[in-house]
Amino acid sequence: MTGGKKPEVTLPFVLMFCLLTLLPLSWAAFTGESLSANSDLKMIKIAAYKATPWSQWGGRIVHIIKDKNGLLNTLSQYDVLILDGYATARMSADEINAVGAWVEDGGVAVLVIRSAIYSYPPGHYKITLTDAEHLDKDTWGGIYNISLAESTTNWVVYRGTGTITLDTTTKVEGTASVKLEGTTTTAGFLGIAFNATTGPLDLSDMAMLKLYVRANATISNVVIQVFDTSGNLRNWRLVPSLEADEWEWICIPLNFTHHTNENPDLSSVAYIEIQVIGSASTAYTIWVDWLHAEKIGGLTEEVAGVVPLGPSVHESVNYAFNIKAGAPDDTFVITKTDLSTIVANMTNIPNTMYRRMPMYPIDDKTSVLLWLKDLSGSRKPCPILTVRQYGGGYAYALLAALPVLVADAPSFHSTTPHRLEDATTGQPWSIMNYLIQNIKDRAGLSEDFRLGLTDKPITVVTVDEGWVRRDVYPGYYNLRNLADEFGFRVTWFVTIGPRFPQWVRYPEQCDAFFANLTAWGHELANHVWNHTRVDENALLVPKHIRKIQSYIKTNYSQVPVGFKAPGYKYNLTNIQTLESMEELEYVALAEGLFGFGLWDEVTSYKVPSGILWGLCNMRYDYAYRLFYLPTSQMPLGSISISEEMEEVLEWAELNGFAPIVWYGHRGHWDDQTDVDRYRQFLTTHLAADDIYMATLKWFVRAYVALATANITVSGSTVIVTGSFGHTDMHYTIAILDMAIASVKVDGVLVNTHNTHLLYVPGGASRVEISLGTEPTKPYLLWGNYIQTGWAQILGASWSEATKSMTVEVDVPKDRLLILKVAVDSMPTNISIGGTTYVSVPTKDDFDRATTNCWYYDSTNKLIYIKARGHSPVEITISWATGMPPPPSGEEEETSTTWPQLPAMRPEYLLLLIILVAAVMAVLLASRKR
Known part of the structure; x- marks a missing residue:
């Protein structure tokens, strides 16, 4: 710009501006507050292998990977993988390797550690040694035989007095067991031990110690002790009692680090003692069969870095997840890693001792995030949540020793009514919320929105x-x-x-x-x-x-x-x-x-x-x-x-x-x-x-459809492809932390959604959800029988040509369906079941009505509709121009009606405008010449 000359506004630009102002904007262009994202929005995708304790986690749908083929081919699509119970303990080498490689590449695995399932009977092990195709062949690192108990060599009387012989009649495995016939000390102790002093055992790579024990009388306590060559020991006193003349299988975690005051050198073990505590100076017989160890291996030890629970029959008093009967509130607490920062207090402890074997970190590479701690000092702290970095990813272990730590509802059982309260607020405290936040922070997972089945229970x-x-x-x-x-x-x-x-x-x-x-x-x-x-x-x-x-x-x-x-x-x-x-x-x-x-x-x-x-x-x-x-x-x-x-x-x-x-x-x-x-x-x-309500059939069909769907994000649009195949019902998809701005189902715009919940008519296969800060109006805000699950949305569409919203609902016979629709203005026409109705004058009139009717609330910009059920009912709400609005009991604001151009697809109309502008530019230029 020079010489103070004003910029020239050419005729083509004036014409283009005028034409654009006449262009009728599509309803679909008013997408509420939808976003035009420069990059894809982020969501955390969670899957579970074969089974999950939670269908949703913090409002996020948990997908189900049903089989080995799915695990090997789809695991890379997910950020978090839940392995619950058996999924952590019964896997093939291919499955273990796939999960391990995925974690190394940045995945996050959550292992839910449960009782009993990590401990295999000795006969089960022997099958794996002879059957190369056995299911659990690769789940552990292998067997280390200490003694088959088919010889008395290295077996000694360690406490009390007596004689050790072989018994070829009373046995569990092989040809014989070792038998001690002896007398207890004056303190009631009698013990038999495997003596390895001449050739110390290296158990440093062993996860668990296992054996069979039997006694000729009921014994209140069995003690297993491991001594190193320097005399350092760790002992496990097991409860409940050992029943008379019954073989008991004992399995105890061996390799762990967090109680350093009882930490023998496992690379140099001199004795393994099996001790009973009975009456003083009394004769007893003890049998032992197949003493062996299980090597470190599999997901729990190698990836998560924990030795999991032993059998639920015999728990170690010293190292158990152990809650005293009738303990006062706040005696047991949940602390952070430092064992001093309390995050939650345990309340409602019953008058029943509660004990489960816990999990044990193998080494200092596994961090304990949360402990169960006894403030009275009579019980050792027990890890309940751990994490281990494995390559570029993380493996968490969550101890499911108590329902309040893992269940999807509080327990009202007399033995497990425990509750956890936030140490600061006194409100209920959730380990699941703590865990997902730790995962997000530690793994650097971004999350713009959450996608689930519903936004409410x-x-x-x-x-x-x-x-x-x-x-x-x-x-x-x-x-x-x-x-x-x-x-x-x-x-x-x-x-x-x-x-x-x-x-x-x-x-x-x-x-x-x-x-x-x-x-x-x-x-x-x-x-x-x-x-x-x-x-x-x-x-x-x-x-x-x-x-x-x-x-x-x-x-x-x-x-x-x-x-x-x-x-x-x-x-x-x-x-x-x-x-x-x-x-x-x-x-x-x-x-x-x-x-x-x-x-x-x-x-x-x-x-x-x-x-x-x-x-x-x-x-x-x-x-x-x-x-x-x-x-x-x-x-x-x-x-x-x-x-x-x-x-x-x-x-x-x-x-x-x-x-x-x-x-x-x-x-x-x-x-x-x-x-x-x-x-x-x-x-x-x-x-x-x-709340919403439904039958189990509806819930299962809706959940399975979403949990097996493919979910991707493109910019600010979520694309869900799958099988929503049952045409006699609707499905739901919930969006949290953002709003549903607009929706297409199989390419058709639909309005059957509110801010956070979308109803998808059955029969669909592709759903596109545009996200933003508020929904596009009009949209379905609420329906009485839709909320309770008795009415189902069978079809829906938005017609741009007629500016109309159509919903087809299966309404129970002779029941009045009530719908509430959020809008920007009063409609020009509403038809229910093919018949056009005028608005009733007031909301009171609407509330009293027992037939089809509707009412427009201009203050809150809401349409109320009643439709009596007889068969699927089609309801159409139209804002078509050129039609006078039906009578109403209230004065309505007059909305501006834009001039209409001939019907034409918008992209063709825009090309026409550009072409006209170009022609005018050429004409103008020729006139100047």
Whole structure:
């Protein structure tokens, strides 16, 4: 710019500006506060191998990697991998190597360490030594034989007096055991030891010491002691007692460092003593068989750097996770690494001793992040959370010794009611939140948003037990009526048969009750014909599983997709039966010792062998088709006051967990006082809009769809591709920390979302979610039966041509669906079920209405809609121009109507404008010449 001359504004620019101001902007261009990211937004992707204790973790969906092929091919897609229970202890060399390499490359593994499963019976080891293809061949570093106990060589009487011989009759492994027949000292001690003084043992690379022990009388204490050549020792006093004439398998962690005052030199071990404590100067006989050690190896020792728990039968008093009975609140605390900074206090300790074997760091490369500490000083500190850097990544070990440390709901069991409170605020304290924050900080994981199944907990009501007439026990009818009152559906685990007198006497009434439940949208699931249990009659269970399945289909017009075993008892036979039934989709479990997705060993006094399915026969490599989930977060039989129900909800909210499954029998619904307590809970929380409700079938289908979907991020758009295949239901996706700005489902804009939750109509395969700071209006803010799960969104779309939002909802017959839609302005037209309706004058009129209607709240920019159910109902809200708005009881602001150009795709219109501007520029230039 020179000489003060003003810049010339050419005609083409003026024309272009004028044309652009006339251009009708697409509704899709108003994407709320969507972001135009220069780089991809970040989310933390979490997966679990085969099983997970949490379907969501802090609001983040936990994906399921179902098999070895999936682990080898998809692990690189994830930031965090959960290995729960058996997944840490039953893996092939390929699986172990894949996880180890992934951690070395920067992955974060979380090993949930549980009782018993890291300790194999000696016979199990011998199988692995002879069978090259055995399942657990590569899970450990191998066996170090110390003594096969087939010779008395090196065996000596260490305490008391007596004689050592071989016993070829009383043995467990091989041809014989060593036997000490002796007399205790005046203090009651008698001990037999393996003497290695002439050739000290190098156990420095050993993880665990294992052996069999037997005594001819019940012994209150067994002590294992390891001495080095300098006399330094470590001792393990084991409880409970050793039963008379019963072989006991003993397994103790050997190699660990955090109690340096008892740290013998394991590279030079002179004696290993097995000692019993009995009556003074009394004769006893002790047998020992196969003394051996397990070498360091596998994920727990090599990658996570911890020696995990031994068997749950015999725990070491000195080194156990040990909580004294009846200890005052705050006696036991959770501390940081320094053992002095308290982060949480333990409260509600029962009058029952609680003891579990803990995990032990192998060396100083493994850091203890959190300790359980006894402030009274009578128990040694116990690690509950550790971390080890392994290459470029990290391996965490979380001790699941107590439900409050790992469960997805607080425990109300009499032996495990412990609670943890934040040492600063006094509020409930969550180790899961502590862990995820430590992972983010340590591994440098960025997170702009969280993606999960829901943004609030889902309440699922389940019930089982035999049907009984209302005039005898009204429980089933009370529950059905409460479900109708609030508009939720129940999962009923159905069992009938000769053992139920009411069914025998009134089969027609029973069948009519369950058939009516089908008609009204409830879920009926398989609970075994005649309530047959595997611990009572295992041979009949497979037949009775199939019998009730067929009966429900034939008589109640529903195909069960869920199963729960009576008494939560499972064995391999009925698991294989369930897996073979293609109609089934999920199995309900109680979370047990071995963790989510697996089950306890079942024993039975009615079976000759006693063991129906032993630990040695567990097949963790089984290709599980079904989804196994815990279903007892709200155990009605253990909860007696409203405050305990509130605590379950608070725990789910604190940890970002998804399902709260009410587990109860018919008897828990018989008493009206209990029913009123349940009613008050639902009244409060449905009104507060802080829970959703669903059946187990809905939850499993929605969770599995999202947990197996492929999720990627492009800029500020999240792309979810998978199978949302059931067309009779909707699915959900939740976004936290950011807002859902707009959504496309299979390329079509939909408005069935609010700020944080999206409803995806069934049948979809691709969902694109644009993120921002607020949603694009209009959007579906709330629906009464959508919240309770009785109504399902079957279709949705936004039409740019007609400026209209359409939602198709499956509404229960004769029920009034209420929708609340957030908008920018009053619509010009609303049709419900194909009929156009005018707005009612006031909100009071709307609230009183019992037919289809709608109302516009201009103050809050909300549309309220009522639609009576009869079949899937289509609701269309339109802002099309050229149509006068329908009458309203309020004066509305007049909105500006933009001039409309002929219908044309926006990109073509823009090209036309540019072309016109170019032509005008050429004409102008020619005129100047």
